[in-house]
Amino acid sequence: MPRAVSDGADNLDADMDNGAAQQQHDGYNVGAPPKKNLLAEFAGTVKETFFSDEPMRRYKGQPRSRKLWLALQHVFPVFEWGSQYTLAKFKGDLIAGLTLASLVIPQDIGYAKLANLPPEIGLHSSFVPPLIYALMGTSRELAMGPVAVISLLLGTLLQEEIDPKKNPLDYRRLAFTATFFAGVTQAALGFCRLGFIIAFLSHAAIIGFMAGAAITIALQQLKGFLGIANFTKKTDIISVMKSVWGNVHHGAMELADNIDRSIIFGIPPGCQGKKNKKLFWVPAIAPLISVIISTLFVYITRADKQGVAIVKNVKKGINPPSASLIFFTGPYLLKGFKIGVVAGMISLTEAIAVGRTFAGLNDYQIDGNKEMLALGTMNVVGSMTSCYIATGGFARSAVNCMAGGKTPMSNIVMSTVVLLALLWITPLFKYTPNATISSIIISAVLGLFDFESAYLIWKVDKLDFMACLGAFLGVIFSSVEYGLLIAVVISLIKVLLHVTRPRTALLGNLPRTIIYRNVEQYPEATKVPGMLIVRVDSAIYFTNSNYVKERMLRWLRDEEEHQKEQKLPKIEFLIVDLSPVNDIDTSGIHAFKELLRTLEKRQIQLIFANPGAAVIQKLRSAKFTELIGEDKICLTVGDAVKKFAPQLTENV
Numbered sequence: 001m002p003r004a005v006s007d008g009a010d011n012l013d014a015d016m017d018n019g020a021a022q023q024q025h026d027g028y029n030v031g032a033p034p035k036k037n038l039l040a041e042f043a044g045t046v047k048e049t050f051f052s053d054e055p056m057r058r059y060k061g062q063p064r065s066r067k068l069w070l071a072l073q074h075v076f077p078v079f080e081w082g083s084q085y086t087l088a089k090f091k092g093d094l095i096a097g098l099t100l101a102s103l104v105i106p107q108d109i110g111y112a113k114l115a116n117l118p119p120e121i122g123l124h125s126s127f128v129p130p131l132i133y134a135l136m137g138t139s140r141e142l143a144m145g146p147v148a149v150i151s152l153l154l155g156t157l158l159q160e161e162i163d164p165k166k167n168p169l170d171y172r173r174l175a176f177t178a179t180f181f182a183g184v185t186q187a188a189l190g191f192c193r194l195g196f197i198i199a200f201l202s203h204a205a206i207i208g209f210m211a212g213a214a215i216t217i218a219l220q221q222l223k224g225f226l227g228i229a230n231f232t233k234k235t236d237i238i239s240v241m242k243s244v245w246g247n248v249h250h251g252a253m254e255l256a257d258n259i260d261r262s263i264i265f266g267i268p269p270g271c272q273g274k275k276n277k278k279l280f281w282v283p284a285i286a287p288l289i290s291v292i293i294s295t296l297f298v299y300i301t302r303a304d305k306q307g308v309a310i311v312k313n314v315k316k317g318i319n320p321p322s323a324s325l326i327f328f329t330g331p332y333l334l335k336g337f338k339i340g341v342v343a344g345m346i347s348l349t350e351a352i353a354v355g356r357t358f359a360g361l362n363d364y365q366i367d368g369n370k371e372m373l374a375l376g377t378m379n380v381v382g383s384m385t386s387c388y389i390a391t392g393g394f395a396r397s398a399v400n401c402m403a404g405g406k407t408p409m410s411n412i413v414m415s416t417v418v419l420l421a422l423l424w425i426t427p428l429f430k431y432t433p434n435a436t437i438s439s440i441i442i443s444a445v446l447g448l449f450d451f452e453s454a455y456l457i458w459k460v461d462k463l464d465f466m467a468c469l470g471a472f473l474g475v476i477f478s479s480v481e482y483g484l485l486i487a488v489v490i491s492l493i494k495v496l497l498h499v500t501r502p503r504t505a506l507l508g509n510l511p512r513t514i515i516y517r518n519v520e521q522y523p524e525a526t527k528v529p530g531m532l533i534v535r536v537d538s539a540i541y542f543t544n545s546n547y548v549k550e551r552m553l554r555w556l557r558d559e560e561e562h563q564k565e566q567k568l569p570k571i572e573f574l575i576v577d578l579s580p581v582n583d584i585d586t587s588g589i590h591a592f593k594e595l596l597r598t599l600e601k602r603q604i605q606l607i608f609a610n611p612g613a614a615v616i617q618k619l620r621s622a623k624f625t626e627l628i629g630e631d632k633i634c635l636t637v638g639d640a641v642k643k644f645a646p647q648l649t650e651n652v
Contacts, residue, residue, distance in 0.1 A: 096405030097413020129390035130411035136374035142392035180383035181340025187376025205487030208468035212475025214448035221438035347391035502538030514638030540588035
């Protein structure tokens with residue numbers, strides 16, 4: 001349990017001033033809520049986990065037409081914010097949408113290249129998905145489309161199954177299949193309200209993963225940036241450096257020429273400067289300006305005939321249908337499913353994290369389950385309209401926010417501009433140099449480095465930092481999937497450590513009060529003679545019940561040795577503060593029974609203080625309260641001390 005929660009549990013005992021500390025609890029016993037039958041308890045748990053009761057409360061007492069309207073608003077939030085839409089909001093959304101389009105058009109071409117897909121598929125993915133999200137999403141700032149990390153992940157995983165150069169059609173089909181199952185996974189999580197699953201990718205793991213992915217993406221762009229023909233397909237830093245060095249060693253003069261050309265075409269987007277609120281449009285439009293200038297330069301000078309690698313053909317036209325291309329049978333079905341689940345979880349985690357960040361900044365809340373349903377739906381539809389996985393990226397969402405985006409309408413404006421580009425402008429990208437696209441990607445991924453968050457993680461929690469570092473090193477020295485696996489494993493180890501080794505604290509009395517606090521946190525707190533007061537800061541389950549019992553006995557053994565050395569009164573009572581214990585299972589109760597038997601042999605009485613509703617209910621169901629005695633279950637630690645050692649509180 002984190003220190004903040006552990007220390008906060010101190011307040012559950014009796015947070016009162018000296019005057020209130022004299023309050024008596026005579027006549028009050030520890031209560032328990034009415035016991036539910038098995039069916040009612042199971043139904044309540046299922047309802048709390050899978051179904052929201054908020055819509056039900058809104059529907060009560062409403063006419064049928066109103067209920068229908070509320071149902072439409074629940075599924076399609078556009079009906080809610082659209083009914084309050086104004087011209088002032090549209091002005092902000094229009095500027096934001098146009099600014100976004102100038103940023104995403106060149107980026108989408110580069111991200112498609114990163115995924116080993118034709119450039120037009122990147123543009124397709126910024127046309128249909130944003131339209132679907134605008135209808136179903138709840139975030140005002142999230143801007144939808146391809147992102148660097150997911151593009152790299154797809155490009156890495158897909159090419160392990162199919163060679164994109166030798167079999168481009170099946171490669172594309174597998175990409176659509178992965179996108180379909182990514183959407184199904186996201187929508188299912190939202191529909192069943194299972195978003196807590198993505199919590200297994202902790203914030204620290206994502207920080208490390210993003211930083212590692214940024215380095216990997218940047219290294220992968222050396223192929224296009226330096227004009228290297230024979231480049232490794234592996235993504236780890238060692239393989240990439242070997243590939244670069246091999247090309248330098250065997251063709252230094254040719255590489256030098258490529259470096260010259262790369263400097264010409266690569267500098268403009270790299271010199272965008274830092275983003276700020278007043279000049280947000282400078283980095284936003286810089287990629288498009290770079291593409292226009294470099295493309296015109298190549299076209300006028302015909303530098304492509306002198307060896308400058310260019311994008312070549314970008315197919316013109318609106319998204320063609322692709323539902324028939326998805327692998328619903330055959331050997332690639334399972335492979336597409338596995339890749340889709342992994343990519344879908346990562347993209348979902350990124351979108352939810354970004355959405356909540358901007359919602360917090362602008363003082364409103366997003367509905368996590370609706371977000372998952374919206375993301376899933378847009379990717380399912382996208383897979384059927386020649387798109388690959390889209391999500392809400394931080395960079396484009398930040399531009400959307402700073403440009404004045406007020407509602408998801410900015411996504412519609414951006415999508416409309418992308419549509420016009422697909423219909424009219426795409427042939428002009430034929431002469432765009434690969435070096436420019438590569439430099440745009442490198443410039444874009446620089447924002448994935450979050451040194452401040454990594455340093456904060458190091459200061460706050462070393463285990464969290466290990467997850468962060470593990471993800472980072474795993475990505476850059478092995479692969480994206482191994483980096484994720486390492487991060488998840490370390491995060492799970494951290495959870496298991498907290499679950500199996502919960503914190504316990506030795507409590508003492510604050511002078512002149514009946515308040516009892518952790519003696520390590522409050523050195524002035526004094527131990528009660530003849531009593532050992534221990535607090536357990538976690539639920540007690542089969543995973544930690546034996547540890548909790550053994551830890552209490554160890555506290556007792558250490559304290560008895562200390563009492564003998566100091567020639568203090570023998571310990572007669574063990575008081576267990578159960579304030580932070582929100583649940584207990586049969587293993588926990590069994591451990592307490594064993595503890596009780598051990599204490600009885602040593603002539604020490606066991607006393608419980610402030611058990612919660614679920615705990616006292618289960619203790620009574622197991623008849624443990626009869627075993628220990630109802631009189632030994634007290635409201636507070638102060639009551640327990642007063643009851644069994646009244647002479648100690650006479651002067652308080």
